[in-house]
Amino acid sequence: MTNDLKEIFSARPPAPAALAAKVRTLGPSMTRSMQLVAEAVAGDPAGCAALTVTGLAELTGTSEATVVRTSRLLGYPGYRDLRLALAGLAAQQQSGRSPAVTADIAVDDSIADVVTKLAYDEQQTLADTAASLDTTQLGAVVSAAVSARRIDIYGAGASSLVGMDLAQKLQRIGLIAYAHADPHLAVTNAVQLRSGDLAIAITHSGSTGDVIEPLRAAFDRGATTVAITGRPDSAVTQYADHVLTTSTARESELRPAAMSSRTSQLLVVDCVFIGVAQRTYETAAPALSASYEALAHRHSPRTPR
Structure with missing residues (x-):
């Protein structure tokens, strides 16, 4: 890109x-x-x-x-x-x-004010992300995920949590997906990728070295690469075939970028997942039903022998 x-x-x-x-x-x-x-x-x-x-x-x-x-x-x-x-x-x-736009959250705000301000900022972040999301790029990412032999996802800090969320969703519909929070494991897994695989990097700043390095390794080995970032001109996009841009609520002392960016990242990965589930519905629907049944059975009272 x-x-x-x-x-x-x-x-x-x-x-x-x-x-x-x-x-x-x-x-x-x-x-x-x-x-x-x-x-x-x-x-x-x-x-x-x-x-x-x-x-x-x-x-x-x-x-x-x-x-x-x-x-x-x-x-x-x-x-x-x-x-x-x-x-x-x-x-x-x-x-x-x-x-x-509401004012920043202050240290002496009441709980009611905190709820109101956070709710507005979350709504604004989601609206901004939806308005600026390139659906052509999104469609290309969905297509790559549907046909991928394997999907690797890289993130650090709060972004790693978003990566794990995407990976477990994809796993539940039968795709082979891994989320790597450890930078060493991320790189050693990335060098095993090849054409037909998909690598996704999640980094709001677009400059996190622990996320850029595995994406670059995947890019160099011919895998399709994706950057989910709030900075479409950042370093990570140099190694991305597709870029999905996120928005961020206004930062404050009590709400740094790591918190506010997570909302928009979750929206983007949910869009990717739903797109994949739609395209693979014949296999995704039974897989989801099976996982729901397995969880329900796990938590149901067991009959004593």
């Missing part, structure tokens, strides 16, 4: 609802001048929609070229298309369909 973000997001201009998601997702990987433009359009879509490219450049203290580059990075052919999306986003906000 190339690191050219314009290729990654050039399939078609995102809908207004997806614009805010892409600003949040791509913002950290932008240059500072491009961040200024992105922050301006996300913070005041109505005001920026009324500005010409020159006006927005003057407002943000950047250049017209920077405004155009930012527009293209966000998935729009040019600034005119971005303005139309900004107008649409502003209309959504004015209609009450896009609520204001």
Whole structure:
């Protein structure tokens, strides 16, 4: 997968609802001048929609070229298309369909406030991820998983938990899938992969060496490779045939990226699993029924002999 973000997001201009998601997702990987433009359009879509490219450049203290580059990075052919999306986003906000972002969780918040804020952030994260998820890439990943001889999944920390979740789901419908949290085992298993196998790396930052190394080994040996990441321009995508981008709720002192990224990662792996289950329904449905029955039998009272 190339690191050219314009290729990654050039399939078609995102809908207004997806614009805010892409600003949040791509913002950290932008240059500072491009961040200024992105922050301006996300913070005041109505005001920026009324500005010409020159006006927005003057407002943000950047250049017209920077405004155009930012527009293209966000998935729009040019600034005119971005303005139309900004107008649409502003209309959504004015209609009450896009609520204001809640404040960060504070150390003295009540439990009720914590529940409300976390629930909103989780909902926003899921909506952002769904809006920015490339379904063409997702379909390709599903196809690769369906035909794979073996599926290896790499993750570290919280991402390893997501990898284990995906692996156990795939195992329950009869696929051969392994989740590797130990970096040494991940690499030694990756070098055994070949064409027809599938390797999936899960890393929000896209720069976790313990995840990149096994994916690179799998890539070098001809396996189909996938990166699930919140940074589509990061190092891990150099070794990914397919990239699935996740979004993240706003970080705070009490809620670091490892926590907020997990929600979007779980949505993506659930989409992969459901897609595979749909494509293999004739075998997946009986396998799921058998696993449910086995678990039910395990927990049912046993008749004494």
